[in-house]
Amino acid sequence: MYEFIVDLTDFHNLISPELAALSKVWQERKGQLQESGEYQEFLKKMEREWxxxxxxxxxLYSWDRGVTEVLIEQGIEASLISHRGGLQWEEAEHISAIIKDHQAIVEGLFSYFKGDQPLSEHFVRSLHAEFTAHQDFIMAQSVEGHLLKVPLLKGEYKKQPNNPRRQSGGIHTYCPPEHVSQEMSNLISWYLAWEKQQVPPEVLAAFLHHRFTQIHPFQDGNGRVARALASIVFLKYGLFPVVIRDSDRSQYIQTLEEADGGEIRPLCNFFARNQRDSILAALGIEQAVQQARHAEEILHSGLQLLKNQYIAETSRMDDVLVHAETLRNITKNRLDSIVHDLQPQLTMITPPRHHYRSTSVSDGNNSNRRHYFRNEIVDIARSYKYYANFSKYCAWAFLTIESLNNFQFVVAFHGVGPNHKGIMAASSFTLFRIPREEQSGTQVIDVRPSSPDFFQFNYIEPLESIKDRFHEWLEGSLAIGLAEWRRSIAREVET
Structure with missing residues (x-):
């Protein structure tokens, strides 16, 4: 049975302090980038990917990520789709037309958010018509269970129920056709009211996207329209369209299902991380923009920039470095507490002629051991799709447990991006050390990230907010890391 959508209530616990601070960093920096050819190319590729x-x-179509990368770089062409995707020419042309419809839509979204026109049902229906311009039919299931090809209503609300059957065999019930118009009217009214109150974009986008998918007002294409609506919210706040990759699909669907159950916070967090990654990618092109300027322009503007910004930038950098030291000390204290509790227990169960023990070590930015774990940090950063910068700050803390194997849990702190601009990260990972066969010492094997995501912090977010987020992130990382240690012990016992 369909449950009518409800308005957003208290949203304050849904806000992402991380995105709020990083958005301010972006607003300060984007003026230097917006007119550059590099930034325009960055947006063009983002539009293609979207x-x-x-x-x-x-x-609607599928292929491996390599095909997507080629199309992002070279453009949406049927010849590329046919050749790289292994498709017949007619199918490749049809898919190319669909993607170009999508591309025209996202280009239009950039124009739409600059205007003053409020969101309306008319606009939503027109979006759907654009999305389905080259999609004339959908497959529907008859009462007897037969698949039928039926005409697609473009830009019109559905006339028949569109309740899909879940893999479990149950039916997911969307809004009945007779209630769609009223539900959409309610949603738009609520959205506009919250927009006037300047609700943070990750909350507003999650609310609009989820309630729209609950209604499912069209025969088909509801997901595409929902992601376009979420993108509009972020664009209006000076951020980026919501690019959800196929690799994110499972998590995306899971957050929507959690929202169906009344918990919308995971979807808010999902959108916040999505925007964080886009902002960091945009900030990452600063170096390319600077390199592309002519020498005379650099000489003319560089000295003035240095004169005006040196003190401010130095102060900001110092702030974020102090934050990093605070987080390193928090990590050190937490690992010390684990060793304090664990070591007596290890001592009690140590077999004869063995030496079970646990230790924690932490070194700061000025240590001559700051270069430890460099390769592992770079590899982990690459897996999270950011550039680890060690020029201004590099520090770490790690826990070692020596029993049936030599296990380490590491938390590393460093800059983000090719230029250190007051944005930093903490990453966590586990590894094992084994003796070298022909040399003294040990070698590292089986390096794995121990958190679903890295931890980003910067010079704008208040320290107390950073600490609150970090405590939660660190505990989650420890849980994953120590679970890896337990699994390794179980494997050793079995063998």
Whole structure:
């Protein structure tokens, strides 16, 4: 049975302090980038990726990530789709037309958010018509269970129920056709009211996206329209369209299902992380923009920038370095407490002629051991798709447990991006050390990230907010890391 959508209530516990602070960093920096050719190319590629991925998520077409990368770099061409995707020419042309429809839409979203026109049902229906311009039919299931090809209503609300059957065999019930118009009217009214109150974009986007998918007002294409609506919210706040990759699909669907159950916070967090990654990617092109300027322009503007910004930038950098030291000390104290509790227990169960023990070590930025774990940190950063910068700050803390094996849990602190601009990260990972066969010492094996995501912090977010987020992130990382240690012990016992 369908449950009518409800308005957003208290949203304050849904806000992402991380995104709020990073958004301010972006607003300060983007003026230097917006007119550059590099930034325009960055946006063009983002638009292509949005256009491609929003259809892959809906399973309108599918191929491996390599094909997507080629299309992002070279453009949406049927010849590339046919050759790289291994498709017949006619199918490749059809898919190319669909993706180009998507691309035209996302380009239009950039124009739409600059205007003053409020969101309306008319605009939502027109979006749907654009999305489905080259999609004339959908497959529907008859009462007898037969698949039928039926015409797709473009830009019109559904006339028949569109309740899909879950893999479990149950039916997921969307809004009945007779209630769609009223539900959409309510949603738009609530959204506009919250927009006037300047609700943070990750909350507003999650609310609009989820309630829209609950209604499912169209025969098909609801997911694409929902992601476009979420993108509009972020664009209006000076951020980026929501690019949800196929690799994110499972987590994306899970957060929507949690929202169906009344918990919308995971979807808010999902959108916040999505925007964080886009901001960091945009900030990462600063170096390319600077390198592309002519020498005369650099000489003319560089000295003035140095004169005006040196003191402010130094102060900001110092702030974030102090934050990093605070987080390192928090980590050190937490690992010390684990050793304090664990070591007596290890001593009690140590077999004869063995030496079970646990230790914790932490070194700061000025240590001559700051270069430890450099390769592992770079590899972990690459897996999270950011550039680890060690020029201004590099520190770490780690826990070692020596029993049936030699296990380490590491938390590393460093800059983000090719230029250190007051944005930093903490990453966590586990590894094992084994003796070298022909040399003294040990070698590292089986390096694994021990958190679903890295921890980002910067010079704008208040320290107390950073600490609150970090405590939660660190405990989650420890849980994952120590679970890896337990699994390794179980394997050793079995063998």
């Amino acid at each position: 256009a491609i991925e929003t259809g892959i998520i809906e399973r």
